[in-house]
Amino acid sequence: MLSDQTSYTDEELMELYIAGEVEAFAELMRRYRRRIYSFLRTMVGNDRETAEELFQETFLRLVRVKRFGSYLRSAKFSTYLYTIARNVCIDHFRRRRGVFERSLDDETVVPLPARGSLGDDPERLLLEQEQRDLVSSLVTGLPAEQREVVYLRLRSDMPFKEIARVTGTGENTAKSRYRYAIESLSRQLTAKDVPCKGDLSTADPGGQP
């Protein structure tokens, strides 16, 4: 029985699980379940059923890990787990060829916020929420290689070095994928004429040197 699970690092918890401590695994689940599930939802274009299945598969693969090996001596547990999740995704995409990429024409239906959830300035908050939902829906239209980098960078706060490890590419490749993704998102937002915080209409036209 673990005394205070929160004081252990992820790597220690994984070692404890391999040594037979199930509670260590439960703590790892608590730490990563939402992040991994959200990552998978992003990767499969918000398909809940598939994301749920891939989530189960990711953690069931972790359950069956027998040795932590040399991987974790040089990398973090989070990198390891995201790599498993990514491999599960790739296996899924390979099995269902053709659904890997999602067309930008497939507009995601953005759910309306619940009544009373908008606080004091409903109009502003609604606008912000609409922008956020629109940006999220645009992300699902990015190529998968860019989508995963954007998620890992912005939602998981991962440095590019770690992202490169998860995606099995070089650091520069990870950076350029991120750059292309942000460029594509900003271009689409501008094309859709979304009044984002950096809306060009607020700019001073005479300010250009």
Place this chain on the structure above:
Amino acid sequence: MNCEQSKALMLQERSEELRPTARFSLHQHLDECAACRAHYATLLSIEQHLSAEPDLSPSPFSERAILNAAILETRRRAKATPALRSFRLAGLASAAMVLLGLGFVLGHFQEEKPLLSAGSATTSEDPLRLLAFGRDAYQHQRYDRAIHRLTQYLSTGVPDDPALDYLATLTLARSYRRLGRHKEALATYDRLRRHPGSWQDQELLAQEVADCQRHFEDRLVDSDQNALPPDSRSYEQLPARIYRTGYRANH
């Protein structure tokens, strides 16, 4: 620096590819150019929107099933460890014998094929393996095999483990659905509904059942039409029926 160059540098800055000197030049340009400042703010707001998005939660059912699998795996390893140790000792002793006899035996010994191919499971194996094979087959779209393994698992299933039982039943229902065996799928979904631990997202489950129901009813309509005498069929119905039959044959 013009605005096009500035926009290129902004992107490089966000992806941490910009050198300090270029960064200084970029921010100097941003101080002077409102249009570029606005564009830069758009980039920042995209990043802010995405990083502020709340994480989603998987269904409690999934977590429970995974934790139960971890418990079973830990128990299995605890049981296997002493046997493994003695097996290793025996292995070392026999390795010496094998090396001595290897030259003699070589060329006269034909290795027998295993009765079961690697990765196959038998009913005597532990239930978790059966479940893993069943799910693996499902993931690889080998639904017949998945149904076989999962039915085996459920008939030999782990007692007092409703979460894994639920996972197996759900995968079984989905396998039937993917194979177009909608009647069996509906019966299996019905078992899920009466299951003591209904942790799966009920809305999602209802969608799957409705989809299954619709296909099942379509099939009933088709079989009713096929049962009609030929002269009572209208010409308008024929292409649709042919199309539907073709569709089913392919799926």
